Amino acid sequence: MTSSTHSESRDLAEALFSVQGLWCTSCALAVEAQLERLPGVTSASLHYPSATLLVCGHAEALDESVLASAVRRIGYRLGPPEAAGDAEARLEKESRYLILRLLIAASFGMWTMIASLLIYAGALPDAGLEQVLAWVSGAFALPVVAYAGLPFYRAAWRTLRARRPGMDALVSLGTLGAVGVSLWLLYQGSAEVYFDTAVMLILLLLAGRLVETLCRHRGLRALHALHTPPADVRRRDRGRWRSCPVEVVAPGDCLCVDQGEVLPLDGVLREGEALLDLAPLTGESAPRRCLPGDAVAAGCRNLGGPLILEVTAVAGECRLDKLREQMWWQQARKGELQRLADRFAAWLSPLAVALALFTWGMALLAGVPGEEALVRALSVLVVACPCAVGLAVPLAGLAGSGQALARGVVFRDPSTFESLAGIRAAAFDKTGTLTPGEPxxxxxxxxxxxxxxxxxxxxxxxxxxxxxxxxxxxxxxxxxxxxxxxxxxxxxxxxxxxxxxxxxxxxxxxxxxxxxxxxxxxxxxxxxxxxxxxxxxxxxxxxxxxxxxxxxxxxEQPLPGTGETLAGLREAGLALALISGDRRGAVESLGRTLGLSAEECYPERSPEAKARLVGALPQPSLYVGDGINDVLGLATATVGIAPLGASSAAREGAGVVLMRPGIEGVASAWWLARRTRRVMRQNLVLSGLYNALALGLAASMAIPPLIAVLAMVVSSLSVMGNSARLAWHDSAGPAAEPGEAGEPLRPGGGEFAIETKRVS
Missing domain, CATH: 3.40.1110.10 (Calcium-transporting ATPase, cytoplasmic domain N)
Incomplete structure (x- = not known):
């Protein structure tokens, strides 16, 4: 557990944990609801992609054993923030888990669909053969329903126990309802079964979940990409240098760091002068000469001769370790849009269940036979399953990602499209971002x-x-x-x-x-x-x-096209800032070359100061940085962008990665994000209209569940077709992109009318 005391009250505190066993966002909402009911807990925020949980409340209520017990009761596991190896294993396991179930669903479900189509088409010579084929359809559906659909049932049960049912509860009701009605019909001697409905529900939703997992989880390893010390170091022991594990090093021990090696721990230089590359921490383009007595930090590279380091911070307590911890806190907090989406998900599933029960009751009151009334209620549940809604954003994100990849821009998270499209300020690091990174x-x-x-x-x-x-x-x-x-x-x-x-x-x-x-x-x-x-x-x-x-x-000279790109962003109404750890003269000189004013240049800033500046810019904001010293700024900004040649920590922490030199990709990414966001909104409108129309029809008249599933497929296909326009559309580039209302972008106009303010 990682904890801190709240600044506003001595009685309030915050604690950071990791939660294992999550299947979807509904699981995250269930864990939050379970913890928020505990005495003394004021709020719980679980970041589903990184499985990071932030709990706020009275200090005595944040005991890990108490919280773990509450989470365990609904089937999840709570522990300290994940280690790097655990995160890698979790990501790989989730991907394999989904792919295996999707393959089983496709392999067996194909035969269920074929058998159902033969029955519906009336291609069989007699009713006896139809009855046999109906049983065959159910037999092939069994592995799909029992194994491939198991994660939905497990998540539904856990969210029900937490009294926060979500989409998985609705999917489970639709699937098991289709199987139950089919078994009842087989018992009655009818071949008009609905096993294909259950199979299609599971198959489509597994595909959507795999898309979501691959898109959202691969870019969430920034917390583990920072510098980690070597396993062994050379420590002075009784006048001799001996190799020992870094974990046994204590404050006051002296370590020897040879030329070209990275400093393993924070400390103070004791013997001889040192020439250190501080770019990982400060962004300085030139090495710094350090004298005996100077404090030095882990992660810096020794460019001079061997040096003697007296340790002041052991493994886990160094400056880079604290940066990693701050990133945990930053990512665990939720934004307003995420909270609105959570509130929407909280009432959607109960509403669909209530409408299905209402349809069943009204049908019985209208004299409809009990069997037909159940089928109508099942159709309402199937129609309400959020296939198109669930695919609306990921599919548009994938189509936009493909178009972006052709332009040398990689979007690591589909939610980045919506966030990037609405930015009002852009901040840039200097060395390695606006310049080549070498003098x-x-x-x-x-x-x-x-x-x-x-x-x-x-x-x-x-x-x-x-x-x-x-x-x-x-x-x-x-x-x-x-x-x-x-x-x-x-x-x-x-x-x-x-x-x-x-x-x-x-x-x-x-x-x-x-x-x-x-x-x-x-x-x-x-x-x-x-x-x-x-x-x-x-x-x-x-x-x-x-x-x-x-x-x-x-x-250092700016990369080609940098000045033109910054001018274009300014003309579109964005506030600009150059934030660097380099000295004032170098930063302001580069700023003048690029057309930035002195008020837009912030030299000699530490990683923590960079994050504070990014947070004080007009929001939403983006930050472009390439080094370990930029990861906190990347986490603080609404959207982080890593340029070509960025460190692994910056790449993993960024929502967007540029694959071509220069920052022209920033403008391309912003332009593509705006187009993609419009398509996402159109998809949501299409799927919303579908749900409203289909639910109305299913509640008012008899619609077979298969027709409801096919209608759901048509809705999904419409979303797919609209998303494909992103890949088909061939545009001249960002300069030709119209505004949201169809007008060209202009300074101070439309949604980009902002007030530039001085940040200290």
Missing amino acids: RVLGVNVAPDVVRATLLSLAAKAARDSQHPLARALRRHLRDEGVTVTKAEAEGVTRAEELAGRGRRVRLDDGRELLLGSRSWLAEQGIRAPEYGEASSSEILLACDGRWLGSFALG
Whole structure:
């Protein structure tokens, strides 16, 4: 269990758990209802896709054993938030579970349908053969009803015990009602059975549930994608370095981290200087030089020599562990739309049952035979089964996903279409999102009496084999300039020494000494150089035998098309923000290049500050980020988008993933989301009209259950056909997309009329 005290009252607290055994959203509602009836519990919110439960109430009421007992009574299991391996196993098990049952339903149900069609078509020569075929139809329906439909019955029973019946209760009534009526008719000697009704109900709903599971569950592993420490570390023990499990490391222990390794735990640097890549935590494009006594965090990569780390936080208590925990809290909370959908589901099933009973009673009062009255009530239940309603949103989401995939955009969750379509603000990380993520040479300054070719040749020798990000950027620039180091020239380097955070000293075989490094380091060596460039740029200076030869200005340039995309989003009425952990000069310089004002740029922000800024933007909002330092912002935003090359944590935490470089995919995703949302709404209207008309007809006249099922199929086909328009539609792109009311998008117009506000 993970818990926290509520900020408004000392008596109120919140606790986070994981619930196992969920089958559908009705299960989640049942668990919530069961817990909310406990004394001292004020609210319970269960996020079905991630199985994460947030319980609020008095501290004494949040005892895990008490809550687990209440959940166990209705057939579920409560425990601490899932470990990564448990989540992977759960996802794989659910997929296999559904696929197996769907295959059985299709294999046996096919023969049930064939037998039923032969009976209805009157293709058999005598009634005796029809009777035999009716029994055969029931025999083939038995595995479908008994095995493939078992999850519906189990979920129905659990939700009934929690006094919160949902869609599964309605499906179970329809299925078992069809089987019961069929068995009664067989007992009466009639071949007009309805086993095919039960089979089609289970088959269609299993297919819909599989679509939902595959679409919603695959993108919910962000909570387990953050950095995890290695299994073993090197700890100083009695003056010697010994390997030990990371779990036994205690605060105050000293660990050795070699070059290229990732810091396993939070701590304080004790011996020597360190050059750390802090991009996973802060988004900084350049490494940071750390001195003894500086605090360092797990997840940073050591780019310098071996360092000694004194542990301050053990496994499970590091900063990244706290980020993971905050993401649990963020995802467990429900939005207003989800709460409205839950309230709708709470009364829909009881209403359908009441209407079926009303139809049965009215039919009996009207003198209709008891058998026919039962069939009418069954037809009402079948008609009310939410096949088209359940498929309306997932099918539109799948069609939109296919169209998006052709444009290099991957939607990981169908609900993202509706959320993204209504956004009012867009926030972007800098490094790796708006820029390539690695520095590049922006300019070369040559000393007045030095030949440019000589400067580049000596710089290539000085930077050779260095793993520093700025040295790698310099080598890439030199290769673009056609400058390479031959084998003979490489052998001419007799000694190379790299000083972490300062530069590189290279001795050539002719006795010359090259210094390649920062301005401050060369100044310590007594070498002075003219000032060039802006404070927002990094700089490498080259000197030979105490004489300055030239300087290389390095920085980041926006990816192609970035400025145009941001301008298009602004013209459509969205509020924009650039939120980065990088230094102020670099962020504001990039912002000016992209046409962003200083008020829209937020430099030097921690992951927690990024999340607060995203939450303060006009809502709904989207956030685009690529690193571990962005996962909290991705979870806080209404929609998270991961660009090409994003870390695994960012990809898993995002609702949308871009498969092409640049952020043009953000505009494409938004445009496609708006089109998809319209189709979703149309599907819901179509299915709603169907339900209203079909329920009215089924309640007022005799409609065979098979006709009710076929009508349900027609409704589903209409939803499928409308969704297919997304794949057939060929549009010029986002610029040609009309507004919701048919008017072109324009600044401050329609649903995108927003008030841009300064966020602190």
